[in-house]
Amino acid sequence: MAIKKSDRQKVYEKYNGHCAYCGKEISLKDMQVDHIDPLRNWDKSKTNEELNSIKNFNPACRRCNHYKRADNLESFRETMKTLHERISKIYIAKVGIDYGIVNIKPFDGKFYFEKITSKPVEILAQEYEICFDGKQWVAVEKFPDDGTFLARMEFNGYGDTPEAALKNITESHAEFDKCLRDI
Numbered sequence: 001m002a003i004k005k006s007d008r009q010k011v012y013e014k015y016n017g018h019c020a021y022c023g024k025e026i027s028l029k030d031m032q033v034d035h036i037d038p039l040r041n042w043d044k045s046k047t048n049e050e051l052n053s054i055k056n057f058n059p060a061c062r063r064c065n066h067y068k069r070a071d072n073l074e075s076f077r078e079t080m081k082t083l084h085e086r087i088s089k090i091y092i093a094k095v096g097i098d099y100g101i102v103n104i105k106p107f108d109g110k111f112y113f114e115k116i117t118s119k120p121v122e123i124l125a126q127e128y129e130i131c132f133d134g135k136q137w138v139a140v141e142k143f144p145d146d147g148t149f150l151a152r153m154e155f156n157g158y159g160d161t162p163e164a165a166l167k168n169i170t171e172s173h174a175e176f177d178k179c180l181r182d183i
Helices: 005-013 062-068 073-081 083-088 091-098 121-127 162-182
Strands: 032-035 057-060 128-132 137-141 156-159
Touching (some): 073 083
8 A cells, every 4th residue: 555755754753753663763764654453454343444544554663564564563562572582592592691692681561652751742732722821832631522521631731832832741641640550
């Protein structure tokens, strides 16, 4: 499937020029567009339109895209969780371990895009109303007016620039997530 140049650029910018899986910096020309939910949609839960939308695309380095293949995210995660065991069985890797040259550790179960605390500014800009209050930029979370939220947590960000206000939002979200994990 051919992807428009403008869409490739949007996918590339999703994680600021990094592979969504391993986090390695990649150039636009070397980036491969990965389908988060693969085109080989075995469970048929998504339409072709959904599978080929930007929401379903992640920037990937060649190695991650090749290794993930037609796996969905959870299958790929399980494959990565046992990678250290498979590597440790290779003779040359054992030699490297014996000499202290190689240190193999298990995958922690989180991909790069799950580890970074900030969402891309483009995504945040869709979720927040940005305005200038006379002194500073304010980012206020948008909520539907149809009563669909039973409860809501407001995150407002403040800063000297619209980008700084959005960055402040991501820091607030990260602190809130940490509090939830500590409960």
